[in-house]
Amino acid sequence: IESVTLGLSSHRGEGTFNSLVLKKGCSKRHGHIEKRVLVGSHFDGPTYTFDRKRLGLDLWLTSIYAPKNSPITRYGFTLSSDSMSEFDPKEFELFWEWFIQMKHQMVINRDKQDQNNEEQQLIKEDYVRTKMSDLHDFLLSSFSCSPAIPSSIEGYLYGTSNHVNIVFDVFSVCIYRLPDGKSFQSILFVDGVQHNPDKSSVGELVLERNDILGFAINLALQDNDLLHQMGLAIPTQTENQFLDERELLPLRKDSLFRGNYENTPMARRIICILAMAGLRKITYETITNNESDEWDIYCLAAARRQLFGPKSIWWYYQLNFAALFTVLLQVLAPIFIIYRAFEEGKEVLTIDVYIIQILFCVYAIFYEVRSWDVDNSDKLVAWLCFLPEFSTKKLLFGMAINKLTKIVVSASIIIIIQHSFTVLDVTLNALAMYFILDVDNLLVNPAALEKIQKYSRNDFFTIKAKTAITYSQPMFSETELPLIKDLPSHYLAMASTNVSSFCVAFLIGGTLWLAIEPHLSGHFVPIF
Numbered sequence: 001i002e003s004v005t006l007g008l009s010s011h012r013g014e015g016t017f018n019s020l021v022l023k024k025g026c027s028k029r030h031g032h033i034e035k036r037v038l039v040g041s042h043f044d045g046p047t048y049t050f051d052r053k054r055l056g057l058d059l060w061l062t063s064i065y066a067p068k069n070s071p072i073t074r075y076g077f078t079l080s081s082d083s084m085s086e087f088d089p090k091e092f093e094l095f096w097e098w099f100i101q102m103k104h105q106m107v108i109n110r111d112k113q114d115q116n117n118e119e120q121q122l123i124k125e126d127y128v129r130t131k132m133s134d135l136h137d138f139l140l141s142s143f144s145c146s147p148a149i150p151s152s153i154e155g156y157l158y159g160t161s162n163h164v165n166i167v168f169d170v171f172s173v174c175i176y177r178l179p180d181g182k183s184f185q186s187i188l189f190v191d192g193v194q195h196n197p198d199k200s201s202v203g204e205l206v207l208e209r210n211d212i213l214g215f216a217i218n219l220a221l222q223d224n225d226l227l228h229q230m231g232l233a234i235p236t237q238t239e240n241q242f243l244d245e246r247e248l249l250p251l252r253k254d255s256l257f258r259g260n261y262e263n264t265p266m267a268r269r270i271i272c273i274l275a276m277a278g279l280r281k282i283t284y285e286t287i288t289n290n291e292s293d294e295w296d297i298y299c300l301a302a303a304r305r306q307l308f309g310p311k312s313i314w315w316y317y318q319l320n321f322a323a324l325f326t327v328l329l330q331v332l333a334p335i336f337i338i339y340r341a342f343e344e345g346k347e348v349l350t351i352d353v354y355i356i357q358i359l360f361c362v363y364a365i366f367y368e369v370r371s372w373d374v375d376n377s378d379k380l381v382a383w384l385c386f387l388p389e390f391s392t393k394k395l396l397f398g399m400a401i402n403k404l405t406k407i408v409v410s411a412s413i414i415i416i417i418q419h420s421f422t423v424l425d426v427t428l429n430a431l432a433m434y435f436i437l438d439v440d441n442l443l444v445n446p447a448a449l450e451k452i453q454k455y456s457r458n459d460f461f462t463i464k465a466k467t468a469i470t471y472s473q474p475m476f477s478e479t480e481l482p483l484i485k486d487l488p489s490h491y492l493a494m495a496s497t498n499v500s501s502f503c504v505a506f507l508i509g510g511t512l513w514l515a516i517e518p519h520l521s522g523h524f525v526p527i528f
């Protein structure tokens with residue numbers, strides 16, 4: 001949003017101020033006319049005109065609340081850093097002054113009966129400004145690129161009875177109570193940009209650490225039971241609460257979070273738990289249920305022993321032996337086939353063999369173009385890299401073998417087809433090469449996927465039932481916290497489209513050569 005004018009929100013979506021109302025009514029009572037006049041008031045609150053270039057921040061409309069029985073709609077907005085613009089602290093002070101006035105107006109229009117001294121103080125604008133000074137200082141420091149976030153290794157936390165903000169690394173989470181007082185809404189920002197909540201599968205992700213972890217965190221934020229277990233969403237005791245005012249009141253003594261921004265390991269723990277819970281949930285709900293060719297024997301062999309348990313340790317050795325066998329087959333078989341093909345001499349080429357050769361070469365081109373972009377198997381490897389029970393080195397080794405096999409097969413199929421002089425030889429040799437390419441997928445054991453699914457499901461509920469509660473206790477050990485691994489920097493180079501581009505170019509060039517070489521060498525006989 002480049003520019004927008006902000007004004008006063010309605011309190012709980014019911015309308016805090018009424019416009020001027022003037023009604024005249026006449027009625028005859030005992031021979032005389034009685035006039036009735038009703039007068040209301042109109043509050044013309046101050047406004048602030050946001051200008052993206054002037055303030056140097058991005059503004060996002062992050063929530064819309066429209067009650068069923070009210071024509072008034074309430075909007076929520078979020079400010080985030082903009083790397084393309086320079087933040088202006090003076091303009092921010094103008095925005096903050098308007099923001100304080102709005103907060104003040106939103107808490108004074110209520111019945112003052114049965115209020116304690118703390119609540120009565122909220123009527124004073126200076127008191128509201130003082131209560132929000134911590135937030136002001138934190139935002140000013142952060143947007144000014146002072147050493148605030150995300151440089152801290154612990155992260156920052158701010159909590160009230162109305163909402164909680166967690167900031168760690170490049171992730172910023174806001175969980176706030178809706179004006180109905182009962183339900184909650186979550187917002188996730190990743191590196192200053194609101195995360196797209198519409199992504200529903202791993203296939204829609206890009207191969208970036210922030211996108212994968214953001215997807216996992218966003219999924220965990222949809223689990224209300226998990227948020228309640230972690231103390232991030234506390235149910236209200238009564239429905240009729242003045243939420244905007246409660247945001248400025250002291251918290252309960254047993255509250256998990258204090259009402260100011262603080263550098264605390266709690267923020268890091270919360271983000272780690274949310275990320276791991278989302279990774280686990282997707283793994284056992286969708287990834288291990290996927291029966292496509294995304295899984296291969298190398299992914300299964302990358303699983304650590306702990307995944308199979310002490311009673312099924314033979315699974316670990318079985319999968320590793322199968323992976324070793326697959327490596328030898330995919331690397332050595334094309335080399336031996338090419339070697340034998342060169343040993344055979346040239347023969348006369350008939351038109352039927354010539355046509356089959358060209359058709360299989362064209363098929364090879366379309367087969368490779370199908371996965372020209374980063375395919376889902378690469379995204380699966382990226383996802384598994386974040387799970388602690390999978391070896392990153394083994395995953396990358398398997399991925400490297402797949403890329404090498406793709407290059408070898410693309411080169412081999414042209415050479416082998418060129419040295420095949422019967423329809424049967426062309427067909428069998430071409431199919432053999434693509435069997436070698438897919439042999440790692442054919443060795444995937446559904447029982448192994450079930451074990452991975454069971455492990456991820458059990459670990460997810462362990463996080464939900466135990467870690468989500470104990471992480472805030474003083475005696476909590478960091479070893480109990482699931483570790484979040486990183487995506488290796490050289491992974492993207494391996495998963496790039498360079499390999500597919502090379503294979504497609506080689507296949508196109510080889511096909512053209514096969515089409516003209518028989519005519520140039522004189523080995524072509526245009527009869528059946």
